[in-house]
Amino acid sequence: MKKIDLKKLLSNQLLIPFTAIIILCIVNIIYDCVNTDAAFFAIETKTNNSGFTVFSGPLITILDNGSELAILAIGMTLVTAASGGQDISVGATIAIAGSAMLRVLCGGNTRPETLAAPIIVGFLVACIVGMLCGAFNGLLVSVFRIQPMIATLILFTAGRSIAAWINNNELPIVPDPKFAYFGSFIPGIPIPTTVFIAAACIIVAALLLKFTNLGLYTQAVGINESSSRLNGINPTAIKFISFIILGLCVAVAALIKVSRLSTINYSVIAKDIEMDAILAVALGGNALSGGKFNMWASILGAYIIQFLTTTLYRFQVDSSALPAYKAVVVIILVVFSSPVVRDKLSSLSNKKKALKKGVA
Amino acid sequence: MKKRVVALLTAAVMAFSMAACNGGGAATTGGSTGGSTGGNTGGSDTSAPAASGELIKVGIINNDPNESGYRTANDKDLQNMFTAANGYEAKFAYSLKNDEQIQAAQGFITDEVDYLLLSAADTAGWDGVLKDAQAAGVKVILFDRTIDADPSLYEASIVSDMAKEGQTAVDWLAGQGLSEYNVIHIQGVMGSAAQRGRSGALDTKVAAESNWNIVTQQTAEWNAEKAQQIVQSVIDAKTPFNVIYAENDDMAKGAVAALDSAGISHGVGKDVIVMGFDCNKWALEELLNQNWNYDGQCNPFQASYIDNIIKTLESGGSVGEKTIIMDEKGFDATTITQEDVDNYGI
Numbered sequence: 066m067k068k069i070d071l072k073k074l075l076s077n078q079l080l081i082p083f084t085a086i087i088i089l090c091i092v093n094i095i096y097d098c099v100n101t102d103a104a105f106f107a108i109e110t111k112t113n114n115s116g117f118t119v120f121s122g123p124l125i126t127i128l129d130n131g132s133e134l135a136i137l138a139i140g141m142t143l144v145t146a147a148s149g150g151q152d153i154s155v156g157a158t159i160a161i162a163g164s165a166m167l168r169v170l171c172g173g174n175t176r177p178e179t180l181a182a183p184i185i186v187g188f189l190v191a192c193i194v195g196m197l198c199g200a201f202n203g204l205l206v207s208v209f210r211i212q213p214m215i216a217t218l219i220l221f222t223a224g225r226s227i228a229a230w231i232n233n234n235e236l237p238i239v240p241d242p243k244f245a246y247f248g249s250f251i252p253g254i255p256i257p258t259t260v261f262i263a264a265a266c267i268i269v270a271a272l273l274l275k276f277t278n279l280g281l282y283t284q285a286v287g288i289n290e291s292s293s294r295l296n297g298i299n300p301t302a303i304k305f306i307s308f309i310i311l312g313l314c315v316a317v318a319a320l321i322k323v324s325r326l327s328t329i330n331y332s333v334i335a336k337d338i339e340m341d342a343i344l345a346v347a348l349g350g351n352a353l354s355g356g357k358f359n360m361w362a363s364i365l366g367a368y369i370i371q372f373l374t375t376t377l378y379r380f381q382v383d384s385s386a387l388p389a390y391k392a393v394v395v396i397i398l399v400v401f402s403s404p405v406v407r408d409k410l411s412s413l414s415n416k417k418k419a420l421k422k423g424v425a
Numbered sequence: 426m427k428k429r430v431v432a433l434l435t436a437a438v439m440a441f442s443m444a445a446c447n448g449g450g451a452a453t454t455g456g457s458t459g460g461s462t463g464g465n466t467g468g469s470d471t472s473a474p475a476a477s478g479e480l481i482k483v484g485i486i487n488n489d490p491n492e493s494g495y496r497t498a499n500d501k502d503l504q505n506m507f508t509a510a511n512g513y514e515a516k517f518a519y520s521l522k523n524d525e526q527i528q529a530a531q532g533f534i535t536d537e538v539d540y541l542l543l544s545a546a547d548t549a550g551w552d553g554v555l556k557d558a559q560a561a562g563v564k565v566i567l568f569d570r571t572i573d574a575d576p577s578l579y580e581a582s583i584v585s586d587m588a589k590e591g592q593t594a595v596d597w598l599a600g601q602g603l604s605e606y607n608v609i610h611i612q613g614v615m616g617s618a619a620q621r622g623r624s625g626a627l628d629t630k631v632a633a634e635s636n637w638n639i640v641t642q643q644t645a646e647w648n649a650e651k652a653q654q655i656v657q658s659v660i661d662a663k664t665p666f667n668v669i670y671a672e673n674d675d676m677a678k679g680a681v682a683a684l685d686s687a688g689i690s691h692g693v694g695k696d697v698i699v700m701g702f703d704c705n706k707w708a709l710e711e712l713l714n715q716n717w718n719y720d721g722q723c724n725p726f727q728a729s730y731i732d733n734i735i736k737t738l739e740s741g742g743s744v745g746e747k748t749i750i751m752d753e754k755g756f757d758a759t760t761i762t763q764e765d766v767d768n769y770g771i
Contacts, residue, residue, distance in 0.1 A: 100662075111687055111688045112688045113685060113686050113687065113688045114684070114685040114686075114688055114689075114690070115685070119686060121660070121661070121686070121687055122661055123658075123661045126654070126657050126658070126661060130650075130654055176707075225491070226489075226491055229491040234490060234491055234497055236494060236705075236707075238707055249682075249686055250686065322650070325649075325650060325653070325682065326649050326650075326678060326679065326682060328707075330648075330649065330675055331491060332491070332493065333646070333647055333648040333649075333675070336646070336648060374654070375654070375658060378643065378654060378655055378658035379658050379661070379662060381641050381643075385615050385644065387643075387644075
């Protein structure tokens with residue numbers, strides 16, 4: 066009875082992400098024991114410079130800064146599952162959507178006194194722009210059947226220039242302090258707003274997967290396109306929809322990113338986030354070649370990446386060596402979560418079982 | 426067929442992106458405005474060039490103005506200086522890639538420009554084309570960035586001294602007379618000239634003085650969000666600090682965002698001294714509001730220096746020192762004025 070549980074556990078996709086979190090926690094606890102005044106799990110209340118009480122601590126930092134990545138991981142998982150490829154343009158399209166949002170909010174003025182449009186209008190425009198970028202990618206992938214990475218390479222290359230062009234290469238600053246709430250705190254609420262935004266996105270995604278056939282259809286298309294077509298699913302539409310959803314995720318991430326600083330820097334905003342988003346999907350043990358997926362594992366993967374970043378900053382790892390440390394951890398995680406290794410592990414436990422039976 | 430569609434689409438997008446690159450009002454021929462060369466012989470032009478009547482033809486090769494606020498200001502400055510009104514016929518070429526820049530340079534030499542103004546993307550690979558320029562009688566002036574070529578191949582090189590920028594900032598900080606300096610040092614992209622210059626001065630000072638400590642030294646790669654996370658991690662670790670030395674304005678802004686959410690006061694007469702570089706207009710306004718303490722300039726305004734050199738050369742003079750280091754200021758929040766913000770903000 067116990068053996069069957071072990072096998073089930075080993076083959077569970079969530080095993081690797083959870084193990085990673087536990088290891089990271091242990092490492093941090095050990096660090097705390099060595100450095101007595103550090104406390105990883107402590108959540109303090111502080112008064113911020115606007116005079117409101119807020120929670121603060123490493124855990125809050127992880128939840129706060131991991132939000133964008135978690136949101137992107139939702140869309141990236143769907144795109145990966147449906148198309149068997151990844152969208153590498155998300156960082157650049159965040160710049161485009163964010164730039165469009167600023168253009169609307171500031172009305173083409175670099176230093177406006179007041180908002181030119183309500184924040185919700187700016188956000189809706191960002192959503193439309195994000196979905197248009199998604200539609201462009203989706204069109205190339207689903208209709209023209211271009212490899213996703215090649216198709217999205219176009220916006221990856223051109224996106225930041227387009228973003229700069231939208232605002233005439235100016236860097237507008239949003240004057241309304243309310244706009245900054247999305248990236249920091251709403252007065253009176255001590256939990257970062259980003260946590261609520263991420264939670265809302267995750268809930269919407271969960272509902273979408275539970276109450277529609279999207280998840281099933283996406284997996285079907287990813288596993289075998291022609292057989293899913295024979296079963297009455299339209300693979301073109303499913304792939305297209307997955308890119309549109311990612312576009313929407315990009316718009317939400319852009320809102321958070323731009324709100325954090327109330328301005329934008331086209332060349333560095335959300336830089337390299339596409340790689341982290343793809344990594345989140347991979348850390349979740351999802352096959353990057355498409356097919357079956359586990360959304361929760363991807364979201365956990367996103368938070369693990371942030372957990373790792375925060376931990377490395379906490380340990381004051383030498384800045385030039387930081388990417389190398391990250392790479393090592395990532396290699397270990399990805400290797401262990403790869404289907405090959407997991408098959409090996411489960412067959413190993415099977416053998417053990419057989420061996421014990423033989424002995425008995 | 427499929428391939429052709431792909432190629433077409435890619436080409437279309439590329440063209441679009443190119444158009445976007447030039448979106449900052451940077452047309453390929455800046456101040457030439459048609460064939461005004463012949464008609465502009467009268468003395469109505471007050472700032473007539475040395476070679477009166479004829480416009481001086483300059484070919485300007487620069488990096489993409491989208492690269493940074495610095496580059497945008499640099500490009501605008503050049504566009505304003507090299508106009509027909511000032512006696513120039515200017516052509517502009519932009520690229521972040523060395524080979525494309527070299528091609529553009531060859532194009533300008535073929536067009537028989539009088540001067541080639543160059544901000545090279547990369548230090549290497551320029552010997553050949555500069556020799557061609559010399560053979561064709563085109564005078565070369567480097568701005569903003571130096572190259573690895575024999576100094577005889579160019580007339581002058583107008584650059585910023587990043588190490589001096591760092592030194593000015595560190596000297597200012599030392600002048601604040603704190604009993605103890607606990608510095609959060611946020612670096613730019615490792616290995617870039619700006620990072621090396623600005624880090625160098627601080628590192629030397631910290632090594633020399635016993636009451637200067639580095640609390641943390643991390644690269645945020647010019648990125649505000651990364652800077653925010655780095656400062657957040659120090660706050661979470663409860664390590665005391667009283668100085669933020671960020672190697673550009675964006676990173677200083679990110680750091681301040683972390684301070685704000687933790688309720689740590691910053692600015693003139695407050696708990697933490699905030700220092701930035703580059704003198705963006707919004708950053709100087711933070712100084713004016715006394716939220717930050719110091720901002721070091723990285724001077725993007727080379728056009729007037731270039732103009733002077735060209736005028737000297739045209740009137741038969743010669744340039745004394747080949748490498749010209751620009752004046753760069755450091756602004757203190759207690760002394761900065763609105764005039765400074767307007768004049769030096771980029």
